[in-house]
Amino acid sequence: MAVATSEAVEVVDLATTSVRELNQRLHDLARTPGPRLWRILNPNGAHALACGLDADLEVEIEGHVGYYCAGMNKRATVRVHGNASTGIAENLMSGRVEVDGNVSQSAGATGRGGLLVVRGNASSRCGISMKGIDIVVGGDVGHMSAFMAQKGCLVVCGDAGDALGDSIYEARLYVRGKVAGLGADCIEKELREEHVAQLRGLLEAAGIDADPTEFRRYGSARQLYTFKIDNAGAY
């Protein structure tokens, strides 16, 4: 994913620049024109990096990032060439966030749009309360992933941990490997042609080479949509 060489790249070294200053410069681009391509050096696990962006930028972060990197992002593409801690791309609105390595808990939590791609594994609660985001994970996801997932797709090329899709609403889950266990009200559903097509599109968008027909689909049994006493044991 190399940046086009013809265009100038703004390089910011976090060894000498504060996160506050970097974020402010990136935020200012929502109102005033400036460089489109950014390269961030020495992130060293800093929190809240490149969060709240709202411009057509490409931001390459060369290293590991802390919590909430690219949180609430709109329009921008943020690539992390390393691992990411809790809440990468939380509440993503649009644009694209990519992580080369592994990510910690709650990746893409409550995301409302856009695409999150994790090439490694994602820890627990990946896609928790997702509201329209698409998440593609190259490896495995941890337990309680897609908890209360409302909308959007979670694609897992590896295995899924326990209680996948617990209390799920209308999100779609696609898993290629093993599922340790399904959460309350989450069931396997038929993988029809329309789903294969959707999955193919998502894998392509993520740049991950996998055969969409090898996946299984999971979603809501819609049994918990209105409280019935007979379901009390499911909670």
Next chain:
Amino acid sequence: MTPGVRHPDVSERGDGQPWNLRESYLFPRPVIAEIQRAAREGIYDIRGFGAKRRLPHFDDLLFLGASISRYPLEGYRERCSTDVVLGTRFAKKPLELAIPITIAGMSFGALSAPAKEALGRGATEVGTSTTTGDGGMTPEEREHSKILVYQLLPSRYGMNPDDLRKADAIEVVVGQGAKPGGGGMLLGHKISDRVAEMRDLPKGIDQRSASRHPDWTGPDDLEIKITELREITDWEKPIFVKVGATRTYYDVQLAVKAGADVIVVDGMQGGTAATQEVFIEHVGIPTLPATRIAVDALQELGMHRKVQLIVSGGIRSGADVAKALALGADAVSIGTAALIAMGDNSPEYEREYRKIGSSAGFYDDWQAGRDPVGISTQDDELAARFDPVVGGRKVANYLRVLTLETQTLARACGKSHVHNLEPEDLVALTIEAAAMARVPLAGTDWIPGLERP
């Protein structure tokens, strides 16, 4: 005997029951009714409003007016200021309120759009803030609220960075007094098309909000979450942290450490739109001790008045406001009383309340969406009964009365600013209140729990 007039009958008690019938203290009629309702319906009772049981409250405190040792301010001539600034710790743009009373977060979904608009209009008219709720920010509400606090709740319904930037402050909701440790719920009949769309949910389903935030747990994470919110909004907005009153001392200190500008402590009497009755009545501590503990926690850190404290849960009158401020709160917040000011539970609607099995003064089925006044509903026809302009004026009037009453009490105690009220101006009527508020029992120097000098 005159027909229709009951004459006292020596064989009956005042309530019309014969003397030889004895009602159980453990199983009075309401308890029997609830057991039988539970047996019939097989689901716990969900309702709105706050705790209905008797609890130690600000009513159990009295002010010591000035006399010889202290002199009062002249009621109509000498100034008693009421302004308050919230968010002076880190935010570039703190909130400047004309009065120390704010409107609490109540969701669009629980309340109709015109009701939300009225709250904004009323608050704006008197120079104070109003707050969004679970369900996000509506354009009507933003337009009519000069100062609007935007809540970040576990559900994150409608959460987006544009509204964060449009807000004047951000409130991270950890809990609510009516249900500390509990999530929200909005029953299916209140999920209209618009509510469903704002929450990214199908229409007409029972919506359960989570009780924990999806992307942080514990104080260390909270600190980072607050940093992220500050970064997204370029450190402009004050960040509030709202907790239901339980382990208030630790919660307040942890919120300060996590970087809050303002802490909101909501006592167990705090109102709700829809919560299990068992939760409302049995979880949390009352607003009175919570206020005192919160102030202690701030003072111990040297942060009293630096991190502002807002107290809520059962605030009804200027007396409640003045007593909360005297115990050390910077401001109070109101929910239920604001709805009542707009007409909720008005006898005017008695006939309609009867039709839905309730009565004016008892109505608490805010979860049901059939509010005849048009406030706690998503039914367009019912909501259309409520005029947001008239409602806004009532809220403003009510807030003015609360303010005047607060000033009256402050002047009587010789204070030129309502924040100059102090615990030394108070005594307690009951031993419980004396212990909880840590002020002496009236007529004594006894504060239960404190060693005597």
